[in-house]
Amino acid sequence: MNDALKAFESTMKIIFDHLDWSFSPNDTANKLIEICIEKELIPKYLTSHFTGIRTTLESGIPTMRNKAGAHGQGSVSIIVPNGLAIYAVYVAGSSINFLIDMYETRKWCQ
Secondary structure: OHHHHHHHHHHHHHHHHHHOOOOOOOOOHHHHHHHHHHOOOOOHHHHHHHHHHHHHHHHHHHHHHHHHHHOOOOOOOOOOOHHHHHHHHHHHHHHHHHHHHHHHHHHHHO
16 A cells, blocks of 8 residues: 555656656645646546545545554554555556546647
8 A cells, every 4th residue: 555655646756757847755645636736637627526536545545554554563463454455556556547648648739
């Protein structure tokens, strides 16, 4: 789950680099998603739709990651249910694919 979120954030940062968009290397997923919406990588007409996805990506995956192992488990093993890990990977993966497709479309339309 940790790697899924990192991949999602890295995808946005790579796209921003290619488009010469300003961002801080320390920006969180929340800030990066805001930039995607402001710059219309995610079309403004989908803002309402992406509110739910944005919430999932901002609070769902990071919360799952934080609660299920990102900060070390201590003396008691943390067992992450397989379904939770698969869900996090699918949500991040489909979002990454969407951003790449939108970037590719934008690149060819300009």
